[in-house]
Amino acid sequence: MIRFLSFVLASAVVMTCFAGNPARAAGDKLVIELKTGKVVIKLRPDLAPKHVERVKTLAGQGFYNGLKFHRVIDGFMAQTGDPTGTGMGGSKLPDLPAEFSQEPYKRGTVGAARTQDPNSANSQFFICFTDTGCGGLTGQYTVWGQVVSGMENVDKIKRGEPGSGTVEDPDKMLKVYVE
Secondary structure, three states, X not given: OHHHHHHHHHHHHHHXXXXXXXHHOOOOEEEEEEOOEEEEEEEOOOOOHHHHHHHHHHHHHOOOOOOEEEEEEOOOEEEEOOOOOOOOOOOOOOOEOOOOOOOOOOOOEEEXXXXXXXXXXXXXXXEEOOOOOOHHHOOOOOEXXXXXXXXXXXXXXXXXXXXXXXXXXXXXXXXXXXX
């Protein structure tokens, strides 16, 4: 009887540890809820395991909920993931090393935004609008996902950039989670 109770207790402890850790979310898709509908992104840990783990962790913490699309350029991409809404911020976690690949950037590709330093990606990311608009980014920015449904909702995101005065009320990610 004592062995059985010990086993039950140990099992409960292990399950609690795994259930409470958002980085261990088993899903392979990131869902972004916008006012126009859902965007589903297939995560690509085969290309960028550290970036995928970071996105899962931040989504699990609710970090992305309510963040603005702070830089949206027609024919190019929509960028988000900055809690300051300026393009200058990130999470409190350390920056990530580049995980560049030769996976081509095309419509719906999701990449990690960064500064001039290749190893400066943190929480910001972008979604490409067209095949040609992001083509020059291949091998220079980390690809960590691909939109598999809801690209029509990405197309509806308000265009504008920080400080440009072109958008007064930028669209936001209402809720972001791993599925």
